[in-house]
Amino acid sequence: MKNRATILILGSAQFVMVLDTTVMNVSISQVVADLDTTVPAVQLAITAYALVMAAFMLTGAKLGDMYGRRRIFAIGLGVYGTGSLITALSPNVGVLLGGWSFVEGFGAVLVIPAIAALTATNYEGKERALAFGLLGGIAGAGVAAGPLIGGFVTSALTWRVVFAAETVVVIAILVFGIRSIKDSPPPTTREKLDVVGAVLSALGLGLVVFGILKSSQWGLITPTGALTIGGTEITPFGLSAVPFIIAAGVVVLLVFRRWEQRQMRMDRIPLLRPDLLRLPQLRGGLTMFVASYLIMAGSFFALPLYLQLVLGKDALDTGIAILPISVAMIVAAILGGRLADRVAPRRIVRIGLAILFVGLIGLMSSISPSLASPVFSVSLALFGAGVGFVVSQLGNVVMSSVERSRSSEVGGLQGAAQSLGSSLGTALIGAVLLAGLTSGFHENVLADESIPADVQQQLVDATDQGVAMISKPQAEATVSKAGLPPDEATAVLNHYSEAQIEALKRAVLAASLFALLALWFAGDLPGVPLGTGEAGPGPASGRRGRN
Incomplete structure (x- = not known):
């Protein structure tokens, strides 16, 4: 890869x-x-934070089209860095909410679409495919490495150090790296x-993602909690x-269309040209972004x-365990x-x-009360390799579906798909876990x-409203408070x-x-390699097919 500085910065x-x-989790x-x-x-x-990311991603992408992707990337980084500093210095949760959830969140919605658009602008052909592969791997590795980095810094120092x-x-990117990034003409x-x-x-x-996020607290269909207004x-x-x-969010999105x-x-x-979503390659790529981030987020939940x-591991040991x-x-x-x-993206994915x-x-198969099998670590590596192959293709598939002038719009859709997938993964896999825990406990008792x-x-x-996922010491304390006889408590x-x-x-x-x-x-992904030519406005439908 010739232009290594740009991919390093992005x-x-x-x-x-x-x-x-x-890290926050x-x-x-x-x-x-x-x-x-x-x-x-x-x-x-x-x-x-998740709501801000999902709600304003399309607007952040459009601002890149209006004022230039590199400029918006730089402004977004500045906003994001300011939010990180506010978060690091937060004296109370109100300041944390403002600095992290809103200031950082608004910075992120400017940066994320710009990363995709600038990658498409700075690389062509095989190098573009490799660049998007690296970005996909970095994104996935960040999700996996977060617990390790957060656990180490939190245990050894304080969570404030991360921010x-x-x-x-x-600051380093803005001072030393931003000028090396090429941008399209304004x-x-x-x-x-x-x-x-x-x-x-x-x-x-915002409504769709908010509903998904609150499903674990309020219940997806049957109430396990409730939205409370004025008591x-x-x-x-x-x-x-x-x-x-x-449903209200879906209705609003239909009105938006x-x-x-x-x-x-x-x-x-x-804000978003409706014809974009009629491109089969783009739809296929976005669908796979939702699916891959759903699986990642659910598994990491x-x-x-x-x-x-x-198993009783602390945050640092947890991070080390999932390092593979x-x-x-x-x-x-x-x-x-x-x-x-x-090789075609369809085959690699x-x-x-x-x-x-x-x-x-x-x-x-390897989950047990005492982890002793090496199968768990090998399976973690297979999980990581599988996700790595998938995400290595999707950025290039999505961005190659349109001409460069529309890359910011597509970058916004990509960011929104990632946010939606992450929210769905946490909600759906979390719901399966908690429902299984409740029904299993009831059946056993x-x-x-x-x-x-x-x-x-x-x-x-x-x-009846659900069994919480708690540690063994917490469970022992809860049973002790119930005043059960020792043999019943043990059972x-x-x-x-x-x-x-x-x-x-x-x-x-x-x-x-x-x-x-x-x-x-x-x-729905392309059936021929995409790494050999320029991005184009919607590859031919003959490239696709469920085979």
């Missing part, structure tokens, strides 16, 4: 964007103690932002508010729970990028999904004749531990089924 920015959320307990706040308050900040370090990285006439379209897209995407629980028709929120079509008919510049709550994912992912992403000029499926099945029938019913009634703890293992296996199995489903959708 890759560094990509890594920082992805690292952020994973593993640092929750220290953040709570440091800021004298509560877990729900920190979770609110995490949710708000302060992000500020330093951003537009000859300044476009006006489609404000109505921006509001509609933000509201629609009144909102459960329409006795159901969870989640499906109604998601109609508005954009109206803008085109009136010869005005829309379940695996740390197993390692930390069942990061290593294998980077290696596979580089290899996949190098194969892009000789399907090979990656097959490896990913085998890795997930291996993980499911009701089947144990050594526990009196009245105690069985009390345990089932007390956990209940054993049943809970067994239910945890089975629920985790069920969650990983669900992720593997999504990988199989993705194999079908991979048929």
Whole structure:
């Protein structure tokens, strides 16, 4: 690769964007103690960050078209670095919410689409395929390495160091690297932002992602909690508010589509040209982005729970345990990028999904109360390699579906697909895990004749709204508070531990089924190599087909 400085800069920015959320997730307990706040308050900040990312990604992409991708990339990094500094210095959770969730979030929606667009501008042919492969591997490795980096820094120093370090990285990029990035010529006439379209897209995407994120707390269909306004629980028709929120978001997005079509008919510049989503290659690439990030997010939701709550590992040991994912992912992403000029994306993605499926099945079979089998580590490496092959292709598939002048729009769609997939993965795999834990615990308790029938019913009634995933010491403390006799308490703890293992296996199995489903959708990807020519406006439909 000739222009290594550019991919180094863009890759560094990509890594920082992805690292952020994973670090916050593993640092929750220290953040709570440091800021004298509560877990729900920190979770609110995490949710708000995800909402900002999803809601404003298309608007951030459009600003790149209007003012230049490199300029918006630089402004976004500046905003992001400012938010990181505010987060590092936060005296309370309110400042954390503002600095991390909103300032950093708005910076990220400027940076992420620009990374994709600038990669398409700076590289051609085989080098472009390799560049997108590297970026995909870096993104996946950032997700996997987050627990290791966050766990080490949190244990040895403080969570604030991570965000302060992000500020330093951003400053280094702005001072030493930004000028080496080539940009497309600026537009000859300044476009006006489609404000109505921006509001509609933000509201629609925000509602959909918000509903998905709250499904674990409020329930997907049956209420396990409730949206509460002024002390009144909102459960329409006795159901969870989640499906109604998601449906409202879909309706708003349909209105957004109609508005954009109206803008085109009136010869005005829309936020997003509706014809983009009619390109089969683009649709296939975006679908695979949703699927791959769903599988990644869902798996990274379940695996740390197993390692930390069942095996009792701390954040640092958890990060070390899943290190094989990061290593294998980077290696596979580089290899996949190098194969892009000789092997079709469809074939590479399907090979990656097959490896990913085998890795997930291996993980499911090796989950046990005491991890002793090397199969777990080998399966983690297979998981990482599978994801690496998949993500090595998708950026190039998506960006090659249009001419360069529309790369920012496509970059925004790519970022939105990644956010949607991550939200779906956490919600769906999390729902499978928690539902399996509850049903498994109830079945185990009701089947144990050594526990009196009245105690069985009390345990089932007390956990009717769901059983939480907690550590063994927390479970022991909970059972102790219940005042059960020693033999009954031991039996209940054993049943809970067994239910945890089975629920985790069920969650990983669900992720593997999504990988199989993705194999079908991979048929929409191009059937010929893309690494040998310029990006074009929608490769011929003859390149596709489910075979």
